[in-house]
Amino acid sequence: MSKFRIKPLDHSFEVDLQSIIDTKTKPLGALGQLEELALQIGLIQNTEEPHIDSPxxxxxxxxxxxxxxxxxxxxxxxxxxxxxxxxxxxxxxxxxxxxxxxxxxxxxxxxxxxxxxxxxxxxxxxxxxxxxxxxxxxxxxxxxxxxxxxxxxxxxxxxxxxxxxxxxxxxxxxxxxxxxxxxxxxxxxxxxxxxxxxxxxxxxxxxxxxxxxxxxxxxxxxxxxxxxxxxxxxxxxxxxxxxxxxxxxxxxxxxxxxxxxxxxxxxxxxxxxxxxxxxxxxxxxxxxxxxxxxxxxxxxxxxxxxxxxxxxxxxxxxxxxxxIHNAVAFLNNMASFEEASVSQA
Structure with missing residues (x-):
């Protein structure tokens, strides 16, 4: 229905958001689909700190x-x-x-x-x-x-x-x-x-x-x-x-x-x-x-x-x-390698 004006997601900061996910204290991709969900939700909300409100x-x-x-x-x-x-x-x-x-x-x-x-x-x-x-x-x-x-x-x-x-x-x-x-x-x-x-x-x-x-x-x-x-x-x-x-x-x-x-x-x-x-x-x-x-x-x-x-x-x-809550939580709260002073591969 053309009357619904849906905006395409803004992928301009996708690289930066993916970098945040990748530099959490874990091997690359170790959280599997949680990482994909965090990326999608961040893009939907156009933020590096997404949130789930009144689900x-x-x-x-x-x-x-x-x-x-x-x-x-x-x-x-x-x-x-x-x-x-x-x-x-x-x-x-x-x-x-x-x-x-x-x-x-x-x-x-x-x-x-x-x-x-x-x-x-x-x-x-x-x-x-x-x-x-x-x-x-x-x-x-x-x-x-x-x-x-x-x-x-x-x-x-x-x-x-x-x-x-x-x-x-x-x-x-x-x-x-x-x-x-x-x-x-x-x-x-x-x-x-x-x-x-x-x-x-x-x-x-x-x-x-x-x-x-x-x-x-x-x-x-x-x-x-x-x-x-x-x-x-x-x-x-x-x-x-x-x-x-x-x-x-x-x-x-x-x-x-x-x-x-x-x-x-x-x-x-x-x-x-x-x-x-x-x-x-x-x-x-x-x-x-x-x-x-x-x-x-x-x-x-x-x-x-x-x-x-x-x-x-x-x-x-x-x-x-x-x-879904956990996907958002790890993105917002999990430490990065730099923050935790953990050596990165």
Missing amino acids: SIVVFAGDHGIAKEQILNPYPQEVTAQMVYNFLNGGAAINVFCKQQNIDLKIVDCGVNHDFEPGLEMSYLKVAKGTNNYKHGPAMTPDQCEQAIENGASVIEDLYNKGCNTVGFGEMGISNTSSAALIMRQLTRIRMQNCVGAGTGLTPDGVENKIKTLKEIRSFYNVGRDPFKTLYTFGGFEIASMVGGMLKAAELGMIVLVDGFISSAALLVASKMNALVREYSIFTHESDEHGHQLLLKHLDAFPILNLGMRLGEGTGCAMAMSV
Whole structure:
């Protein structure tokens, strides 16, 4: 989306920043990916002394019309709303991990097929009660997609105005692995069977049926490689909101933490709209969902963790946060060879 004005990172002091990293009291490269993270975060913030302020994770929730077919997912659509209540009650994995890591958690209703009572600790940004069933027509209208993108951007801008400079993107939405697989197939040209996985627990036969069904659905449309058309044809309101949020976060110079398969599919769309968003993105883990490894390769991404997780919710972002904190900490606090009077090789 051209309206998001993302600045390219200023690499003018990259040599100096790399020199600071290299002259810490350690062999060259001995801290591995921590060094790469420190360099990226320093460049994002355009400083030799980066900092993580008010880190937050946003869980965007939305329902998918295709879930009503009950052919692509073993769980009924009602689970989306039930899990939102679980988030609000503090009982989900993301609640536990955010509390452990001292991360603020925000829940957003982007389009859940449920009327949440007023006054809950969440953002009410419902575009509609779930997307349309893309087996019979596009998931959403272009206007609805635009609205979801704007909603996601507004959530992130609000966090930024409250002092947050690091935000993780999580999601909840029954059948959203199907949407992510279709988006991945459409925008990467990776074969469908390599994009589709078990989601929340399909059997091998169920996965084969899922591949067949999604191939048939994709054959109904001719959207080319246009990211916006792909998004409103196959996406969900939560995915579109993440796209807007990621683009806005990059525009504001924030660190974008990408979770698993669904979040990476949103980043894929965002990067096709504005490639500069990729420079601001840290991929927190490699999901165990089939297809994520190939999607990460397409995005030239090297995730921090690989724990065999495939839960979503932003859990990978939460688990990786301590690594990100340590990357910043060593850059700011570790002595150099000169400061420690240690001989350098």
